[in-house]
Amino acid sequence: xxxxxxxxxxxxxxxxxLAMAQPFPAKGVRIVVAYPPGGATDVxxxxxxxxxxxxxxxxxxVENRSGAGGLIGSDLVAKAAPDGYxxxxxxxxxxxxxxxxxxxxxxxxxxxxxxxxxxxxTSFFITVHRAVPAQNLAELIQYARSKPGxxxxxxxxxxxxxxxxxxxFNSMAKVNIQxxxxxxxxxxxxxLLSGQIQVAFDNTVVAxxxxxxxxxxxxxxxxxxxxxxxxxxxxxxxLAGYEVVTWMGLMAPxxxxxxxxxxxxxxxxxxxxxxxxxxxxxxxxxxxxxxxxAQFAEYLAAERMKWAKAARDAxxxxx
Numbered sequence: 168x169x170x171x172x173x174x175x176x177x178x179x180x181x182x183x184x185l186a187m188a189q190p191f192p193a194k195g196v197r198i199v200v201a202y203p204p205g206g207a208t209d210v211x212x213x214x215x216x217x218x219x220x221x222x223x224x225x226x227x228x229v230e231n232r233s234g235a236g237g238l239i240g241s242d243l244v245a246k247a248a249p250d251g252y253x254x255x256x257x258x259x260x261x262x263x264x265x266x267x268x269x270x271x272x273x274x275x276x277x278x279x280x281x282x283x284x285x286x287x288x289t290s291f292f293i294t295v296h297r298a299v300p301a302q303n304l305a306e307l308i309q310y311a312r313s314k315p316g317x318x319x320x321x322x323x324x325x326x327x328x329x330x331x332x333x334x335x336f337n338s339m340a341k342v343n344i345q346x347x348x349x350x351x352x353x354x355x356x357x358x359l360l361s362g363q364i365q366v367a368f369d370n371t372v373v374a375x376x377x378x379x380x381x382x383x384x385x386x387x388x389x390x391x392x393x394x395x396x397x398x399x400x401x402x403x404x405x406l407a408g409y410e411v412v413t414w415m416g417l418m419a420p421x422x423x424x425x426x427x428x429x430x431x432x433x434x435x436x437x438x439x440x441x442x443x444x445x446x447x448x449x450x451x452x453x454x455x456x457x458x459x460x461a462q463f464a465e466y467l468a469a470e471r472m473k474w475a476k477a478a479r480d481a482x483x484x485x486x
Contacts, residue, residue, distance in 0.1 A: 191251055191427050195226040198254045198417070201240025201261060203233045207451050208415050211287050212256040214447055215417075218438040237261035238273060245274035249281065249422035251431070256286065257418045260328060263470040267478035268326045270485040277471060281423035282463035284432040285456040286439060287448050288414035290388025291332055291368040292398065294381045299365050304384045304404035307366075311342035318344045320366035321355040326483050331474055332368040332387060332411040334481035339409050346481070370413070370452055387411035393449050414456060414470075416463055428460040 198216055200209050212229050219227040232240035237260060244255035262276040274280075293304065299318070301307035311318050322330035325348040337344055347364050349355035352371055358364050359372075360380055368387065373394050375381045385404040386392050389412070401409045417435060419428070438444060439455035448455055458466065 191430065192223055192225045194252065195228060196223070196252050196254065197228050197230050198256055199240045199244050200229055200231050200256050201233060201237035201258075202231070204231050207289075207453065208256055208258055210451060211415060211448065211453065214444060215256075215286060215435070215438060218441070218444065219434060222434055222438070236265065236268075238265065238269075241276075242273040244418070245279040245420055247420045249420040249424075251419060251423060251427040253420065254283070254431075255280070255418045256415050258415045259413055259470065259474075262418075262467060264326070264328060264331065264474045264478070266471065267475050267483060268485055277464075277467060279421050280418045281421055281428055282460050282467060283417040283419060283423075283428050284435045284460065285414055285416040285458050285463055285466065286435060287453040288388065288412040288456045289370050289451075289453045290386045290392060290412055291329065291370050292372055292376065292383040292392075292395070293336070293385045293387065293401070294359070294367050294369060294372050294376065294383050296359060296362045296365050297380065297382055298362055299382070301384065302382075304399075304401065304406060307384055308340045308342055308406075311340070311344055315343055316345065318366055319347045319364045320344045320368065321347045321349055321359055321364040322368070323352045323355055324348050324350065326478070328411070328413055329368045331477040331481060331483075333366075335411065335473070335477040336368070336406075336409065338477070338480045340406055368411070373452070388454070390454065392452075393454075394452065412456075416456075416467075425460070432457070432460055432463075 198212055200212050202208050216227040216229050232243050241255060241261050244253055247253035265272060266276060295301060301310050320333045322333060330346060333346060344366055359367050372381055376383045383395060383398045385401045386398050387401055389410055391400060436457045439457050445455060
């Protein structure tokens with residue numbers, strides 16, 4: 168009997184080992200987008216899913232689970248099995264900013280997820296109305312310091328990425344440009360064009376900049392933007408350490424096997440830089456951004472700390 172027990176145990180161990188060694192993926196994969204169809208996150212995720220379907224040999228489908236500012240879809244993935252078959256296209260708002268905007272969340276943006284790789288990102292333009300005398304970022308900072316309270320910056324709402332980008336700028340540049348929140352980007356842009364507000368941190372202004380209605384002083388990302396290559400980065404313009412990117416990246420429930428994470432990250436590193444993918448991304452105002460699972464984890468932790476400080480400096484009260 169003892170011998171039989173040892174044999175059965177050996178068979179079970181062997182079977183489990185074989186099951187774990189099955190090639191990934193052995194079935195279809197779903198990527199959850201926590202926002203409605205048609206938005207930038209949805210479009211980029213579908214672009215990635217299409218290429219992954221070809222390279223993985225299994226269907227990779229996108230499932231939109233929108234609601235509560237991205238919390239519903241993110242929570243669904245946090246509670247899924249960490250087997251690589253349910254993934255999330257996480258974004259800066261749901262994983263770096265939300266903890267400072269909500270008193271309680273159904274998931275921990277860092278502890279409940281395994282990082283795979285960043286996918287893409289877009290930066291803002293620090294933009295001023297043409298009546299503002301500043302011709303570059305240094306002049307804007309000097310003007311704001313010399314005339315406290317004379318400038319206002321608008322955003323799509325309190326606690327949003329553009330709002331906190333402005334507050335981070337205030338803190339790092341040691342200026343006090345007053346925040347004016349709007350209910351969305353459209354009314355904010357209308358007031359910026361009319362001169363009711365003077366400054367904005369926004370990425371929907373390229374056409375107005377090219378038309379001469381607005382002036383771009385810098386872009387907030389690590390590199391210049393292809394649509395306006397003459398506009399320097401904030402770093403190039405002299406404000407060291409300031410960087411704001413609206414990013415998205417692939418995640419999984421906590422406990423994803425490292426081999427699967429590394430494999431998917433490698434596929435993303437190849438796919439996101441394919442010429443047709445880069446072309447589509449740039450048409451949306453995005454640039455490819457990929458890294459390793461460990462690098463993404465470090466990036467996410469740093470982003471969380473950065474936006475927590477910006478929220479504190481802006482006296483954002485969690486709701």
